[in-house]
Amino acid sequence: MKKNQKISVEQLEVGTFIRLPISWKDHPFLFSSFKIKDAAQIELIKGLGLKDVFFDPEKSDVEPVTSENASTQKPDEQALNALKEQMISQKSAKIDEQQKLKRDLKKTEQQFNRSVSMMRSMVSKISSRPLNAVSEAKDLISNMTTMLLNSDNLALHLMGDAKNDEHIYHHSLNVAMLCMLMAKELGWSREEVETIGIGGLFHDIGKLKVPSNILNKRVPLTTPEENFIKQHPLMSINFLKLADSFPDEAKPLIANHHEYLDGSGYPQGLKADKLDKLSQLIAVVNEYDNLCNGTNQAKGKPPSIALGLLYKNYKNKLNVEYISKLIKMLGIYPPGSIIELSSGQFAMVMSVNLQKLLCPNIVVYDQLVPKDLAPIISLQDEGLSIVRSLPAAALPEKIHKYLNPREQISLGIGQN
Known part of the structure; x- marks a missing residue:
């Protein structure tokens, strides 16, 4: 047939x-x-x-x-009319719920974009007004920490793509936020949450000292170029020497965010006994975000695939407890995942409530529903289930354009 x-x-x-x-x-x-x-x-x-x-x-x-x-x-005409009215009412209520979800996403994205702008401003002030830059960074992290520690109903939302010149800021915010979330889940103190947060914000600042023709190179790097980029953690530390008020306790995790437990990392090749827990945590989160968002030489992986690769390939290099905690925290299908539903439809995960990871909010492809009216629904409410995750490249072109998968996976945190 x-x-x-x-x-x-x-x-x-x-x-x-x-x-x-x-x-x-x-x-x-x-x-x-x-x-x-x-x-x-x-x-x-x-x-x-x-x-x-x-x-x-x-x-x-x-x-x-x-x-x-x-x-x-x-x-039964009477029963049919009553059913129809009930369905119309339910559809209207669903549309209202979807509009609220979209407003929540918009609000979180606006806050995320404000944070990007603040970070750009802070970085530009490091050399000229270091005291102001560090003070603003501490305020940003303190506010994020208060929200994280005082809410039990947090949600991760998928943000829009980063502009070409904003990748470093999106990446740094992703790393800072996920590190802080994990530190909370691990039961760390407020001081430790704030320390790893401010370290995450500035961990890649040294890349601003790398010439753009090397940093943005789209063909394989030469060995000297690769060795030069591998010095960026130490460049970050040198950059921050301009700011006397930058917290000393955050500097090791900045210097060590590419170090591996087996000594195969860089720039110093440190082993597990030389890496504190903050350094080990940021190494996990940094690796995950790099897998998702890729480099100029390698395309990013879907979030669910990135988590799988992290667990499979980095057991001897990264802290397995922290890898498992990241997977448990984000769920099997993190925001940005392209999924096929039990109904046969394709969808994209837009947000997850950290208390209900198996019931993410998704935007569903329906060729008869205008793209700007595409419903964002909860799997929990619709009785649907996820069959599989798949790469965006596997989608037919018309579905790809409709769902608009993100080239860069940036996450904002809000409340549900």
Whole structure:
């Protein structure tokens, strides 16, 4: 049976996956394409006045009934109208919920962008007004710490792509925020949360001393160039010597964020006994963010793939307890993950509530729903499940354009 075949509404069965041949605004369902889950939905579809719908056998659990066996029973008009009104009301409520989710995402993104601007300003002041720069950084981290420690209903939200000249700031904020979240989950003190936060903000500041023709090179680096870039942690420390008020306790984790437990890291090749817990934690988070966002020589990995690679390939190099904690904290499908649902639809994870990791908020592809109206839904509410994660490159072009997967995975933190 060919895909998207027309069938009579009288042939509908629970378990058939269908597409309604009318505008999204002209029916009470949240999606125009969906799998029928109960007899009430069938009656509601019949009540729309449609003769036919499109049937997708690949996404269906059952075949449609034959025309000969199709039901000819007349529905209860009163019950049907009541059901329709109920569905319209529920759809309206869902749209309101989606608008709130979008507002929350927007609010978090605005705060994230303000933090990016603040960080750019702080870095520019390090040499001319170091006291001001460090004071502003401490205030930013203190405010983030207060929010993290005082809330039990935190959510990670996917942010928009970084501009070309802002990658270092997005990366630094990602690392700082994830380190602080993990420090909270590990039960560290407020002082330690703030220390790893300010260290995360400035860990890559030394890269600003690397010539852009090396830093942004899109072909393999020469050995001298690679060795030069490997000195950037120490360049960061030298840069921060301009700021006498920068906390000394944050400097080791900045110097050591590329060091591995087995001594194979850089720039000093330190082993586990020389690396404190803050250095070991930032090394895990920095590696994860680099895997997600890649380099000029290597493309970034989907977040779920990056977590898998971290666990599989870095067991002897990074603290396994911290890797496991990062996986547990972000869940199997972190924000930015491209997923296939049990309904056969494709979606992108937009945010996760850290208390309900298996029920992320997702934006779903539906060709009959305008992109700007694409619903952001909770898997928990819709009774859907995730079948698999897949790379963005595996999506058909039209779905790729609709979901707009991020080239850079930046995360903002907010409340649900």
